[in-house]
Amino acid sequence: RKEVEQDPGPFNVPEGATVAFNCTYSNSASQxxxxxxxxxxxxxxLLMSVYSSGNEDGRFTAQLNRASQYISLLIxxxxxxxxxxxxxxxxxxxxxxxIFGQGTELSVKP
Amino acid sequence: DGGIxxxxxxxxxxxxxxxxxxxxxxxxxxAMYWYRQDPGQGLRLIYYSQIVNDxxxxxxxxxxxxxxxxxxxxxxxxxxxxxNPTAFYLCASRPTDSNQPxxxxxxxxxxxx
Numbered sequence: 001r002k003e004v005e006q007d008p009g010p011f012n013v014p015e016g017a018t019v020a021f022n023c024t025y026s027n028s029a030s031q032x033x034x035x036x037x038x039x040x041x042x043x044x045x046l047l048m049s050v051y052s053s054g055n056e057d058g059r060f061t062a063q064l065n066r067a068s069q070y071i072s073l074l075i076x077x078x079x080x081x082x083x084x085x086x087x088x089x090x091x092x093x094x095x096x097x098x099i100f101g102q103g104t105e106l107s108v109k110p
Numbered sequence: 111d112g113g114i115x116x117x118x119x120x121x122x123x124x125x126x127x128x129x130x131x132x133x134x135x136x137x138x139x140x141a142m143y144w145y146r147q148d149p150g151q152g153l154r155l156i157y158y159s160q161i162v163n164d165x166x167x168x169x170x171x172x173x174x175x176x177x178x179x180x181x182x183x184x185x186x187x188x189x190x191x192x193x194n195p196t197a198f199y200l201c202a203s204r205p206t207d208s209n210q211p212x213x214x215x216x217x218x219x220x221x222x223x
Contacts, residue, residue: 006152034211043200043214044153087152089212097143097168098202098212102152 003027004090006101014109017078021104023088024070030090033064033071038085038103047073047086078108113137116201116215122223123188123195131186131218133201140206142184146170147198156199159184160206188220196221 006023013019025033036044048055050062050071061074071088085103092099114135123129133142141160145153155168159178173192178184184203188195198219202212 032209032211041198043216046211046213049209049211097155097158097166098204099155100145100153 002102003099004088004101006086006088006104008102008104010105010107012107012109013078015078015080017108018074018076019078019106020075021073021086021088021106022070023072023101024068025090025099026069027090027092028066028069030069030092032091033062034089034098035060035062035071035073036087036089036100038087040084044087044100075106078106080108080110082106083108114201114203114213114215116199116218118218119216121218121220123220124223126190128187128189129220131188131199131201131220133184133186133215134182135184135203135215136182137203137213138181139203140181141204142178143202143212144168144174144176144184144186145200145202147200153200156186 004025033050035047037047038044048057048062050064054063059076063072085105087103088101089098117132143158144156147153154170156174157176159165162181165176165178175187200217201215204210204212
């Protein structure tokens with residue numbers, strides 16, 4: 001089993017749709033969680049950190065469920081510019097490595 | 111501007127040749143990382159370093175080597191022992207505090223001639 005797993009998609013949605021991504025992690029000792037966005041042939045860029053109480057940034061909402069060991073990302077009112085690959089990541093120890101999921105591809109169509 | 115600089119952006123390697131990818135950061139981050147990404151795949155950890163003069167193997171270290179002589183620099187050498195080096199290589203850094211995210215350089219694309 002991979003340490004961090006995501007549905008690779010692709011998710012094809014119309015503009016204005018709400019789309020949700022889930023990401024599961026295998027190590028219950030994981031401490032911190034993040035969502036990154038990666039455009040084609042570019043480096044990943046931090047989208048948002050995921051806090052225990054859940055957090056929102058505009059159209060984006062991130063949630064953490066420690067009991068079930070998954071994190072989620074909800075995108076409301078999808079824009080064409082949201083088309084990208086979304087990567088989740090989890091850390092395992094203090095200052096240590098960050099493990100990434102394989103990414104979920106999102107394509108928003110007009 | 112503060113950030114992570116990777117060079118070169120594109121690199122070509124001949125069979126049997128070692129090549130070194132540069133990664134420099136001026137963010138005063140303690141930890142630095144090297145990842146490899148193949149087309150349509152996620153990021154796989156090659157090596158990481160949490161402090162100067164110390165580094166650890168990641169999941170796919172075979173055929174690669176690193177050094178961490180300065181806090182700002184974490185070069186990656188792709189040796190001739192790496193039989194399938196064609197990939198997108200990403201360097202990242204972050205403070206030792208594990209609650210902080212990693213930030214990435216803009217990557218180096220390595221291809222075999």
